[in-house]
Amino acid sequence: MEVRKDFISVEAEIYKAILLSKSLQELDSNWSHDKNNEDMHLIYGYDPNEYRKIEVLYSYGRSMARSLAYDLYSVNYADKHGTLYSWVQKIENDWVDQVQSYEKIISNALDAQSKTRRFNCVIQMVQTLQDQIKILESVLILIAILKTKDLYLLEERVINKTMSAVSKNSNTIESDEYDVFISHASEDKGTFVETFCEHLSAENIKFWYDSNEIGWGESLVRKINQGLSKSKYSIIVLSKSFVDKKWTNKELEAVLNIETNTGDVRVLPLMLGNSDEIKSILDQYPLLSTKRYLKVSDGISAIVENLKKVLSK
Structure with a gap:
Protein backbone atom coordinates (compact mmCIF):
# COMPACT_ATOMS: atom_id res chain seq x y z
CA MET A 1 0.00 0.00 0.00
CA GLU A 2 1.37 3.43 -0.94
CA VAL A 3 1.95 5.85 1.92
CA ARG A 4 0.03 9.14 1.64
CA LYS A 5 2.16 11.92 0.16
CA ASP A 6 1.90 14.36 3.08
CA PHE A 7 3.49 11.71 5.34
CA ILE A 8 6.35 10.90 2.98
CA SER A 9 8.94 12.24 5.43
CA VAL A 10 7.92 9.51 7.88
CA GLU A 11 7.24 6.89 5.22
CA ALA A 12 9.21 4.12 6.95
CA GLU A 13 7.31 4.57 10.23
CA ILE A 14 3.90 4.75 8.53
CA TYR A 15 4.67 1.64 6.53
CA LYS A 16 5.62 -0.14 9.74
CA ALA A 17 2.28 0.87 11.29
CA ILE A 18 0.49 -0.64 8.30
CA LEU A 19 2.50 -3.86 8.59
CA LEU A 20 1.67 -4.10 12.30
CA SER A 21 -1.99 -3.62 11.37
CA LYS A 22 -1.79 -6.53 8.96
CA SER A 23 -0.19 -8.71 11.63
CA LEU A 24 -3.12 -7.95 13.94
CA GLN A 25 -5.60 -8.76 11.17
CA GLU A 26 -3.95 -12.17 10.79
CA LEU A 27 -4.19 -12.78 14.53
CA ASP A 28 -7.86 -11.77 14.48
CA SER A 29 -8.57 -14.45 11.87
CA ASN A 30 -6.87 -17.06 14.06
CA TRP A 31 -8.70 -16.48 17.34
CA SER A 32 -9.03 -19.94 18.84
CA HIS A 33 -12.64 -19.64 19.99
CA ASP A 34 -13.67 -20.02 16.36
CA LYS A 35 -11.63 -23.19 15.97
CA ASN A 36 -12.12 -24.80 19.38
CA ASN A 37 -15.71 -24.08 20.34
CA GLU A 38 -15.97 -27.68 21.47
CA ASP A 39 -13.99 -26.51 24.51
CA MET A 40 -15.75 -23.24 25.09
CA HIS A 41 -19.22 -24.64 25.72
CA LEU A 42 -17.83 -26.67 28.64
CA ILE A 43 -16.86 -23.62 30.70
CA TYR A 44 -20.52 -22.75 31.32
CA GLY A 45 -20.80 -25.72 33.68
CA TYR A 46 -18.55 -23.93 36.17
CA ASP A 47 -18.97 -21.01 38.55
CA PRO A 48 -20.05 -17.90 36.55
CA ASN A 49 -17.31 -15.85 38.22
CA GLU A 50 -14.77 -18.19 36.62
CA TYR A 51 -16.16 -18.69 33.12
CA ARG A 52 -16.73 -14.93 32.76
CA LYS A 53 -12.99 -14.41 33.09
CA ILE A 54 -12.53 -16.68 30.08
CA GLU A 55 -15.28 -14.89 28.18
CA VAL A 56 -13.51 -11.59 28.87
CA LEU A 57 -10.28 -13.04 27.50
CA TYR A 58 -12.03 -13.84 24.24
CA SER A 59 -14.14 -10.69 23.86
CA TYR A 60 -11.51 -8.16 24.87
CA GLY A 61 -8.68 -9.99 23.13
CA ARG A 62 -10.41 -10.20 19.80
CA SER A 63 -11.77 -6.66 20.11
CA MET A 64 -8.21 -5.44 20.67
CA ALA A 65 -7.01 -7.16 17.49
CA ARG A 66 -9.71 -5.54 15.40
CA SER A 67 -9.67 -2.07 17.00
CA LEU A 68 -5.90 -1.60 17.06
CA ALA A 69 -5.58 -2.98 13.52
CA TYR A 70 -8.10 -0.40 12.31
CA ASP A 71 -6.49 2.46 14.25
CA LEU A 72 -3.08 1.63 12.76
CA TYR A 73 -4.37 1.23 9.22
CA SER A 74 -6.37 4.46 9.38
CA VAL A 75 -3.17 6.52 9.54
CA ASN A 76 -3.14 6.43 5.76
CA TYR A 77 -6.60 8.00 5.41
CA ALA A 78 -6.42 11.80 5.27
CA ASP A 79 -10.17 12.12 5.85
CA LYS A 80 -9.77 10.22 9.13
CA HIS A 81 -6.55 11.87 10.35
CA GLY A 82 -5.67 15.19 8.80
CA THR A 83 -2.33 15.37 10.57
CA LEU A 84 0.30 13.02 11.92
CA TYR A 85 -0.14 14.77 15.26
CA SER A 86 -3.84 13.85 15.47
CA TRP A 87 -3.14 10.19 14.67
CA VAL A 88 -0.32 9.94 17.23
CA GLN A 89 -2.57 11.52 19.87
CA LYS A 90 -5.35 9.07 19.01
CA ILE A 91 -3.07 6.05 19.42
CA GLU A 92 -1.51 7.44 22.60
CA ASN A 93 -4.83 8.32 24.22
CA ASP A 94 -6.50 5.00 23.39
CA TRP A 95 -3.66 2.51 23.78
CA VAL A 96 -0.76 3.77 25.89
CA ASP A 97 -2.24 2.50 29.17
CA GLN A 98 -3.61 -0.80 27.92
CA VAL A 99 -0.71 -3.26 28.22
CA GLN A 100 -1.20 -3.87 31.93
CA SER A 101 -4.96 -4.25 31.46
CA TYR A 102 -4.52 -7.02 28.89
CA GLU A 103 -1.88 -8.72 31.04
CA LYS A 104 -4.41 -8.71 33.91
CA ILE A 105 -7.04 -10.30 31.63
CA ILE A 106 -4.58 -13.08 30.81
CA SER A 107 -3.78 -13.60 34.49
CA ASN A 108 -7.48 -13.79 35.39
CA ALA A 109 -8.23 -16.31 32.64
CA LEU A 110 -5.37 -18.57 33.66
CA ASP A 111 -6.52 -18.33 37.28
CA ALA A 112 -10.04 -19.34 36.22
CA GLN A 113 -8.65 -22.27 34.27
CA SER A 114 -6.66 -23.46 37.27
CA LYS A 115 -9.94 -23.60 39.24
CA THR A 116 -11.85 -25.43 36.52
CA ARG A 117 -9.94 -27.55 34.02
CA ARG A 118 -7.45 -27.13 31.21
CA PHE A 119 -9.21 -25.83 28.13
CA ASN A 120 -7.14 -25.92 24.96
CA CYS A 121 -8.89 -22.82 23.67
CA VAL A 122 -7.80 -20.80 26.71
CA ILE A 123 -4.15 -21.69 26.20
CA GLN A 124 -4.39 -20.73 22.54
CA MET A 125 -6.24 -17.47 23.27
CA VAL A 126 -3.67 -16.53 25.89
CA GLN A 127 -0.89 -17.04 23.35
CA THR A 128 -2.74 -14.98 20.75
CA LEU A 129 -3.31 -12.11 23.17
CA GLN A 130 0.34 -12.24 24.28
CA ASP A 131 1.34 -11.91 20.61
CA GLN A 132 -0.97 -8.90 20.32
CA ILE A 133 0.55 -7.32 23.42
CA LYS A 134 4.00 -7.59 21.81
CA ILE A 135 2.62 -5.78 18.76
CA LEU A 136 1.10 -3.09 21.00
CA GLU A 137 4.47 -2.61 22.70
CA SER A 138 6.05 -2.16 19.26
CA VAL A 139 3.36 0.41 18.46
CA LEU A 140 4.19 2.40 21.59
CA ILE A 141 7.87 2.45 20.63
CA LEU A 142 6.87 3.57 17.13
CA ILE A 143 4.84 6.43 18.64
CA ALA A 144 7.83 7.53 20.73
CA ILE A 145 9.94 7.62 17.55
CA LEU A 146 7.34 9.59 15.59
CA LYS A 147 7.18 12.21 18.33
CA THR A 148 10.83 13.07 17.60
CA LYS A 149 10.19 13.65 13.89
CA ASP A 150 10.19 17.16 12.37
CA LEU A 151 6.72 16.73 10.88
CA TYR A 152 5.17 15.83 14.24
CA LEU A 153 7.03 18.61 16.09
CA LEU A 154 5.97 21.19 13.50
CA GLU A 155 2.33 20.14 13.67
CA GLU A 156 2.46 20.09 17.47
CA ARG A 157 3.76 23.66 17.55
CA VAL A 158 1.16 24.92 15.10
CA ILE A 159 -1.72 23.15 16.80
CA ASN A 160 -0.63 24.37 20.23
CA LYS A 161 -0.08 27.89 18.88
CA THR A 162 3.56 28.02 19.86
CA MET A 163 5.07 28.57 16.42
CA SER A 164 5.33 32.33 16.89
CA ALA A 165 7.22 31.93 20.16
CA VAL A 166 9.61 29.41 18.67
CA SER A 167 10.24 31.46 15.51
CA LYS A 168 11.60 34.37 17.57
CA ASN A 169 14.57 32.25 18.51
CA SER A 170 14.92 28.94 16.73
CA ASN A 171 17.63 27.89 19.16
CA THR A 172 15.44 28.31 22.22
Missing part, protein backbone atom coordinates in the same frame (compact mmCIF):
# COMPACT_ATOMS: atom_id res chain seq x y z
CA ILE A 173 14.46 25.08 23.94
CA GLU A 174 10.78 24.95 24.83
CA SER A 175 10.10 25.11 28.54
CA ASP A 176 8.82 21.55 28.73
CA GLU A 177 11.92 19.95 27.14
CA TYR A 178 14.74 18.24 29.01
CA ASP A 179 18.47 17.85 28.52
CA VAL A 180 18.48 14.26 29.74
CA PHE A 181 16.08 11.47 30.63
CA ILE A 182 17.30 9.41 33.60
CA SER A 183 16.54 5.71 33.11
CA HIS A 184 17.30 3.57 36.13
CA ALA A 185 16.17 0.74 38.36
CA SER A 186 14.37 1.78 41.53
CA GLU A 187 16.92 -0.16 43.61
CA ASP A 188 19.62 2.28 42.48
CA LYS A 189 17.82 5.46 43.59
CA GLY A 190 19.27 5.61 47.09
CA THR A 191 22.75 4.38 46.20
CA PHE A 192 23.38 6.75 43.28
CA VAL A 193 20.54 8.26 41.24
CA GLU A 194 19.12 10.73 43.76
CA THR A 195 22.56 12.16 44.57
CA PHE A 196 23.34 12.36 40.85
CA CYS A 197 20.12 14.31 40.25
CA GLU A 198 21.06 16.78 43.01
CA HIS A 199 24.33 17.51 41.16
CA LEU A 200 22.44 17.97 37.87
CA SER A 201 20.14 20.48 39.56
CA ALA A 202 23.13 22.38 40.93
CA GLU A 203 24.47 22.70 37.37
CA ASN A 204 21.07 23.82 36.00
CA ILE A 205 20.86 20.76 33.77
CA LYS A 206 17.23 19.98 32.99
CA PHE A 207 16.50 16.31 33.59
CA TRP A 208 13.50 13.99 33.54
CA TYR A 209 13.38 11.88 36.70
CA ASP A 210 10.35 9.73 37.48
CA SER A 211 10.07 10.77 41.12
CA ASN A 212 9.76 14.41 40.03
CA GLU A 213 7.57 13.96 36.96
CA ILE A 214 5.01 11.22 37.69
CA GLY A 215 2.25 12.31 40.05
CA TRP A 216 -0.14 10.22 42.07
CA GLY A 217 -2.56 8.40 39.76
CA GLU A 218 -0.82 9.47 36.54
CA SER A 219 -0.02 6.99 33.78
CA LEU A 220 3.53 5.61 34.01
CA VAL A 221 3.66 4.71 30.32
CA ARG A 222 2.29 8.04 29.10
CA LYS A 223 4.64 10.12 31.27
CA ILE A 224 7.68 8.01 30.34
CA ASN A 225 6.87 8.30 26.63
CA GLN A 226 6.53 12.07 27.01
CA GLY A 227 9.83 12.26 28.86
CA LEU A 228 11.68 10.20 26.26
CA SER A 229 10.28 12.17 23.34
CA LYS A 230 11.14 15.55 24.91
CA SER A 231 14.68 14.75 26.08
CA LYS A 232 17.82 15.37 24.04
CA TYR A 233 19.64 12.41 25.58
CA SER A 234 18.92 9.44 27.81
CA ILE A 235 21.36 8.51 30.56
CA ILE A 236 20.92 4.79 31.11
CA VAL A 237 22.13 3.79 34.59
CA LEU A 238 22.99 0.16 33.90
CA SER A 239 23.27 -2.16 36.88
CA LYS A 240 22.45 -5.71 37.97
CA SER A 241 19.02 -4.45 39.03
CA PHE A 242 18.42 -2.69 35.70
CA VAL A 243 18.97 -5.89 33.70
CA ASP A 244 16.09 -7.69 35.45
CA LYS A 245 13.53 -4.89 35.16
CA LYS A 246 10.84 -4.95 32.47
CA TRP A 247 10.18 -1.20 32.41
CA THR A 248 13.82 -0.14 32.29
CA ASN A 249 14.45 -2.50 29.39
CA LYS A 250 11.43 -1.05 27.56
CA GLU A 251 12.87 2.45 28.07
CA LEU A 252 16.24 1.34 26.70
CA GLU A 253 14.60 -0.39 23.74
CA ALA A 254 12.58 2.73 22.92
CA VAL A 255 15.51 5.13 23.01
CA LEU A 256 17.74 2.77 21.00
CA ASN A 257 15.01 2.61 18.36
CA ILE A 258 14.82 6.41 18.31
CA GLU A 259 18.61 6.56 17.95
CA THR A 260 18.58 4.05 15.10
CA ASN A 261 15.79 5.84 13.24
CA THR A 262 17.12 9.37 13.64
CA GLY A 263 20.84 8.63 13.31
CA ASP A 264 21.50 10.91 16.29
CA VAL A 265 23.30 9.84 19.46
CA ARG A 266 20.66 9.59 22.19
CA VAL A 267 21.94 6.90 24.59
CA LEU A 268 24.58 7.76 27.20
CA PRO A 269 25.47 4.53 29.07
CA LEU A 270 26.51 4.84 32.70
CA MET A 271 27.73 1.66 34.40
CA LEU A 272 27.02 0.98 38.06
CA GLY A 273 29.02 -1.94 39.50
CA ASN A 274 32.44 -3.55 39.58
CA SER A 275 34.34 -4.74 36.50
CA ASP A 276 32.80 -8.23 36.56
CA GLU A 277 29.29 -6.79 36.87
CA ILE A 278 29.95 -4.35 34.02
CA LYS A 279 31.16 -7.18 31.79
CA SER A 280 28.01 -9.15 32.61
CA ILE A 281 25.82 -6.13 31.79
CA LEU A 282 27.51 -5.60 28.41
CA ASP A 283 26.98 -9.29 27.62
CA GLN A 284 23.25 -8.64 28.06
CA TYR A 285 23.26 -5.58 25.78
CA PRO A 286 25.56 -6.22 22.78
CA LEU A 287 24.25 -3.08 21.03
CA LEU A 288 25.90 -1.00 23.77
CA SER A 289 29.28 -2.71 23.52
CA THR A 290 30.40 -0.37 20.72
CA LYS A 291 29.54 2.77 22.71
CA ARG A 292 31.87 4.57 25.03
CA TYR A 293 30.48 4.36 28.54
CA LEU A 294 31.24 6.05 31.83
CA LYS A 295 31.36 4.37 35.22
CA VAL A 296 29.75 5.57 38.43
CA SER A 297 33.07 4.81 40.08
CA ASP A 298 34.61 7.62 37.97
CA GLY A 299 32.88 10.03 40.33
CA ILE A 300 29.80 12.22 39.91
CA SER A 301 31.82 15.37 39.20
CA ALA A 302 33.58 13.71 36.26
CA ILE A 303 30.27 12.37 34.92
CA VAL A 304 28.62 15.79 35.12
CA GLU A 305 31.58 17.46 33.37
CA ASN A 306 31.38 14.92 30.54
CA LEU A 307 27.64 15.52 30.26
CA LYS A 308 28.17 19.29 30.03
CA LYS A 309 30.57 18.73 27.13
CA VAL A 310 27.97 16.60 25.33
CA LEU A 311 25.24 19.20 25.88
CA SER A 312 27.46 22.03 24.62
CA LYS A 313 27.93 20.42 21.17
